[in-house]
Amino acid sequence: MSEGESKPPLKKVGVGALFVGALALFYWSWAANVSEPLIERGRYCIACKQATSTDDYLKDYPKNWRRHPQGGDTGLVCASCNKGVAFLTADCETCQVVFLVDYLPKYDNDGNHVCPKCDAAYGKLAASKGVDLMPKLLNPGTP
Secondary structure (H helix, E strand, O other), rough: OOOOOOOOOHHHHHHHHOOOOOOOHHHHHHHHHHHOOOOOOOOEEOOOOOOOOOHHHHHHOOOOEEOOOOOOOOOOOOOOOOOOOEEEEEEOOOOOOEOOOOOOEEEEOOOOOOOOOHHHHHHHHHOOOOOOOOOOOOOOOOO
């Protein structure tokens, strides 16, 4: 460098880099939140066929957090209709279908819930008993 030119102060470069990093973090966070699904995937009532978030049950805790006598370990009295069983839902990591986990439960060797779409025999068994483990409301794009 010649005598007349000076280096930009290190402090200004650091502040600029910090600002650019903060903008990138903000954009990444915003983009992740925009891509969230529109359907609540926490609980599904088999009586009124409505999906609700588990947060709906925590809003008026403990009034809304009541186990249904036919709901097993995780089935709560539905916060929407106040009479049916609201079962937990889960997303299958393999096929991305959403299914009810404790309505007619089945577990693999590791203790994880089995997806009724990936395990065709399990899905047929549930259908033969009249149990819909993959409600259309939770899986709008699947046939």
